[in-house]
Amino acid sequence: MQPITARSLVWYDSYHRTLPWRISPRERRLGAPIDPYRIWLSEIMLQQTTVEAVKSYFLAFTKRWPTVGDLGAASQDDVLRAWAGLGYYSRARNLKKCADIIVSEHGGRFPSDLPGLKSLPGIGDYTAAAIASIAFDVPAAVVDGNVERVVTRLYAIATPLPLAKTEIRMRMQALTPQERSGDFAQAMMDLGATICTPRRPACAICPLNDNCQALQSTDPELFPVKAPKKEKPIRVGAAFVALADDEIHLRSRVETGLLGGMSEVPTTQWTARVDGETGLDAAPFAANWIAAGSISHVFTHFELRLNIYKADEVEKAHVSGGWWVKVANLGDEALPTVMKKAIAAAVPDAFARRRKAG
DNA sequence: AACACGTGGTA
DNA sequence: TTACCAAGTGT
Structure with a gap:
């Protein structure tokens, strides 16, 4: 040996x-x-x-x-x-x-x-x-x-x-x-x-x-010698957090590609920055959308910046596809970290540890 | 071969 | 804060 x-x-x-x-x-x-x-x-x-x-x-x-x-x-x-x-x-x-x-x-x-x-x-x-x-x-x-x-x-x-x-x-x-x-x-x-x-x-x-x-x-x-890394491009978009009482609207992403098969709140396409665009014009359905800040998330090959919009008291009948889940049960969903960030921007205590009532 | 594909920790 | 890194695989 x-x-x-x-x-x-x-x-x-x-x-x-x-x-x-x-x-x-x-x-x-x-x-x-x-x-x-x-x-x-x-x-x-x-x-x-x-x-x-x-x-x-x-x-x-x-x-x-x-x-x-x-x-x-x-x-x-x-x-x-x-x-x-x-x-x-x-x-x-x-x-x-x-x-x-x-x-x-x-x-x-x-x-x-x-x-x-x-x-x-x-x-x-x-x-x-x-x-x-x-x-x-x-x-x-x-x-x-x-x-x-x-x-x-x-x-x-x-x-x-x-x-x-x-x-x-x-x-x-x-x-x-x-x-x-x-x-x-x-x-x-x-x-x-x-x-x-x-x-x-x-x-x-x-x-x-x-x-x-x-x-x-x-x-x-x-050692080891490695090739230099490429710069990460920035992509931008918007995410939409729809609420009805204590429930939030989620949908599934397509099975392949980035975050394939995972759950999400509706978002726009993630594209290179276009000056002046906020993404609000691309809302998935009509509702009283209110700006709720923005988040940034770094993936392996690009950085994503999402404007977050929130709507309360959404009429469920106006929303097709996806499903509704109680905010308290979000922990059971297949939510990638970037989506938890987006939701937390609109509902700050969505993922907070539940406190004892009282 | 080069790129897509997540996230959190470290200095 | 930016940059790099961590028991890689599929296309």
Whole structure:
């Protein structure tokens, strides 16, 4: 076994993170079984998402849907409602699709090989390798953002991402042991998350500092090299919060694209700024619309600024499509964060923690 | 290859 | 505040 591999595993045995979806190396040695369902669910949730953000969602999902069969029996709408706030909602749609396929075509069991895993919706190179190695002990090369950082530093790879991906994968494959491949993958990811961090890496306490070419020759913080980011355009629009007594009007977004399948208050198109336009002329139905401020929300590839309009005592008969929900029950809806912001601008206590009456 | 796709935390 | 970042995938 290569020194880097051995040192990573020794470090992991003592300093691994304890996470709700993880079986510790000690538990593994004692024969604790690994549930591929929980590994899969956690890996999907962790795509581009922080561990802290995932924890409560993972616990809620596994409590409500303990097996992939339970998830297969759920409705997509229930899954989207439970996913609301976690972002990248195509993950939730693919999660449900994948569960259905596992149930209908695989007898409720996950494939244990890379091609079988990769053929499933929402599972790409990284996730297939992670599930195969962690859940099934397949010596697959697991390459995520942490591994990219650790490996480019270990070998001082100056090729910019994503071009360097092939070389990183080859290096990682060469390091991956036949035994404990899953622990090794998690060791490299934990190292990247806790020691080999993007800024101010803790090289002095790194178990691989003797092996790190970046540390020997230059500054590890210079790796990985990435292409410069593009500027975010600004898009503008208007959102309309219609109220009737204690109920608010919602509708569903189309199934695909941004926030696909999620709930929303009616909005105009989101377009590049046009001077003088407020969006009020594009109200979804006639009502006594009152300006209720504006919000800003940053997506991955653009910033959205929405003028918010509110109308009280809307005549429900004048509104077609969508549905009405009590403001107190908004927490049960599949509302993305941007929509919660829009609603909160018009109804400031919509998402406030409910106080005891009195 | 390049872009679409969310959100919240950190410095 | 702006900028970057976090266990990527699909097209």
